[in-house]
Amino acid sequence: MKIRDIHVRKFRNHTQTDAVFSEGVNALLGQNGEGKTNLLEAISYLCLTKSFFGSTDGVVLQVGENRFEVSGELEGDTGIRYHVAVAYEHAEKTKEFFINRTRVEKFSDVVGQFPVVVLSPESGAITTGGPADRRRFLDFVISQSSKVYLEDLLEYRRVLRQRNKVLFDSKVSRTDATDLLEPWNEELVDRGTRIVHRRHAFLEELQPLVTESYASIAGGTERPMMTYEPSVDGKESTSEEAIKQGFLSELKRKAGEEKRFGITLVGPHRDEVTLEINNLGVRSHASQGQHKTLLIALKVAEFLYLQNKRNEKPILLLDDIFTELDAHRAKRLLALTNSVGQSFISTTSDSVFPTEFNWANANKRFVVHRGTVEHEGARVLAN
Amino acid sequence: MIFTAESIEQLSEQFSQLPGIGRKTAHRLALYVVKMQREEVVSLARALVNVKDRVRYCTVCSNITEADPCPICSNTKRDKTVVCVVEEPTDVLALERTNEFAGVYHVLGGALSPLDGVGPEDLRIKELLQRLSDSTVEEIILALNSDVEGEATTLYLSKLLKPLCMKVTRIARGLPVGTDLEFADEATLSRALEGRIAV
Numbered sequence: 001m002k003i004r005d006i007h008v009r010k011f012r013n014h015t016q017t018d019a020v021f022s023e024g025v026n027a028l029l030g031q032n033g034e035g036k037t038n039l040l041e042a043i044s045y046l047c048l049t050k051s052f053f054g055s056t057d058g059v060v061l062q063v064g065e066n067r068f069e070v071s072g073e074l075e076g077d078t079g080i081r082y083h084v085a086v087a088y089e090h091a092e093k094t095k096e097f098f099i100n101r102t103r104v105e106k107f108s109d110v111v112g113q114f115p116v117v118v119l120s121p122e123s124g125a126i127t128t129g130g131p132a133d134r135r136r137f138l139d140f141v142i143s144q145s146s147k148v149y150l151e152d153l154l155e156y157r158r159v160l161r162q163r164n165k166v167l168f169d170s171k172v173s174r175t176d177a178t179d180l181l182e183p184w185n186e187e188l189v190d191r192g193t194r195i196v197h198r199r200h201a202f203l204e205e206l207q208p209l210v211t212e213s214y215a216s217i218a219g220g221t222e223r224p225m226m227t228y229e230p231s232v233d234g235k236e237s238t239s240e241e242a243i244k245q246g247f248l249s250e251l252k253r254k255a256g257e258e259k260r261f262g263i264t265l266v267g268p269h270r271d272e273v274t275l276e277i278n279n280l281g282v283r284s285h286a287s288q289g290q291h292k293t294l295l296i297a298l299k300v301a302e303f304l305y306l307q308n309k310r311n312e313k314p315i316l317l318l319d320d321i322f323t324e325l326d327a328h329r330a331k332r333l334l335a336l337t338n339s340v341g342q343s344f345i346s347t348t349s350d351s352v353f354p355t356e357f358n359w360a361n362a363n364k365r366f367v368v369h370r371g372t373v374e375h376e377g378a379r380v381l382a383n
Numbered sequence: 384m385i386f387t388a389e390s391i392e393q394l395s396e397q398f399s400q401l402p403g404i405g406r407k408t409a410h411r412l413a414l415y416v417v418k419m420q421r422e423e424v425v426s427l428a429r430a431l432v433n434v435k436d437r438v439r440y441c442t443v444c445s446n447i448t449e450a451d452p453c454p455i456c457s458n459t460k461r462d463k464t465v466v467c468v469v470e471e472p473t474d475v476l477a478l479e480r481t482n483e484f485a486g487v488y489h490v491l492g493g494a495l496s497p498l499d500g501v502g503p504e505d506l507r508i509k510e511l512l513q514r515l516s517d518s519t520v521e522e523i524i525l526a527l528n529s530d531v532e533g534e535a536t537t538l539y540l541s542k543l544l545k546p547l548c549m550k551v552t553r554i555a556r557g558l559p560v561g562t563d564l565e566f567a568d569e570a571t572l573s574r575a576l577e578g579r580i581a582v
Binding site for chain 1 (some may be wrong): 407496502532534536537538569
């Protein structure tokens with residue numbers, strides 16, 4: 001997947017930005033606060049219908065304006081082109097998404113169609129943060145590869161909120177809610193089982209990719225390991241039926257506790273994935289360097305996984321990450337971006353690019369300044 | 384105040400209370416009313432009041448009606464042994480359009496949703512049970528939406544109704560008729576696979 005061009009209106013500090021991108025590396029150069037990340041965020045709106053930071057539509061809208069628009073032309077690996085547009089109206093609080101000028105009914109239909117991999121300073125939380133950060137990583141990747149998973153996830157969250165309300169109400173009013181809980185239990189187990197099953201399969205497929213890319217960055221001796229620790233599980237098997245039975249018995253076991261706390265204590269919303277290097281927990285034992293290597297390995301694995309599943313090279317968004325990487329890792333990552341397809345790299349200094357880096361045809365440099373984006377070649381000519 | 388006339392402002396405010404009408408649309412509607420003939424406006428206002436004055440709920444099925452019981456419940460040709468349970472009056476309209484269902488309805492008035500404060504006592508479930516104890520119902524068809532709230536209501540009702548020893552069924556989920564398999568979305572397709580039947 002490639003983005004050929006983008007048109008951004010009233011989005012963060014980009015009042016009116018138009019840019020034509022190259023097929024390879026697109027370097028976005030500029031000082032802090034000039035709008036580099038904002039442009040990446042606009043790209044994320046085209047591919048995922050929303051910000052990868054989780055910023056709300058009202059927040060990314062330019063201050064004092066009522067409507068932002070992002071549109072552009074995307075091209076699949078097979079050469080099929082899509083005109084994609086997203087527009088948000090603040091007064092009506094409506095967001096519309098168009099593919100080839102046809103309005104998309106459900107945003108979840110878009111997710112995964114234009115796969116992206118994002119590596120930003122926030123991504124560090126995958127290895128350093130809590131279980132919720134790793135679940136978010138799982139969900140982000142699996143949702144882009146499977147629409148069924150995304151639908152199950154959205155429904156699961158809805159069921160969870162409903163069920164928590166029943167538990168909370170019964171705690172407050174001190175009444176027995178067993179009858180009221182029952183329909184929600186059934187739906188929780190139904191969606192939850194499919195989610196756990198899918199996460200098992202995903203991690204199994206991702207592990208060899210992580211091992212491989214870790215070795216290619218760090219060399220041979222360190223072995224990274226991901227272990228899925230679901231909140232509910234089939235005792236000996238990861239079949240859907242076994243997970244479902246495990247889920248049901250765990251719900252029964254925790255029923256008293258759930259009533260006391262007034263909240264759902266069982267299900268994939270409490271899953272954990274532990275990360276280890278040479279059998280030592282990453283959160284407690286890994287060095288800064290190991291954290292970074294593992295993070296990049298995970299992101300490369302994510303890239304390869306999505307490419308496999310969708311038969312489409314994802315677009316790579318690298319937000320200001322070279323400040324955090326040493327020269328060696330930066331070089332490895334750059335070598336990779338050179339071979340992967342289209343990538344967008346925001347950085348304050350172009351010294352991260354080796355002097356021999358080829359800025360010919362496939363790669364372009366852009367200068368981002370006060371919400372404007374200019375192809376550097378054109379700028380030099382204009383001067 | 385955006386308009387120079389307070390009455391327009393008020394009308395626009397009223398319109399924006401309606402579902403699916405945002406502020407801009409409300410403004411447009413209000414300005415349209417200004418341009419309408421006086422008679423037209425009066426008949427619009429009368430129609431609004433009439434709806435409120437004349438329409439009520441059928442005491443049998445809770446559908447909206449002007450006559451009580453409603454034309455469906457009072458129709459002697461309809462099969463009173465089959466009751467189709469739906470969420471809203473619009474669902475009755477949808478099913479009636481098929482011309483295939485000869486039974487009668489029961490309108491719940493929504494679906495279970497604790498987040499919106501809707502529990503079993505807020506739906507017309509008591510009325511349904513009352514109705515079942517009085518008459519000779521042989522089959523209940525649960526035709527609720529396939530979102531999580533509709534599902535939960537279906538599960539809740541099936542648990543409640545099954546011990547009453549009658550046939551309880553639910554409508555099938557799956558592919559829309561007349562569409563190509565390749566155009567079906569993945570979630571629908573996987574549900575359709577789940578609910579496959581032997582041929």
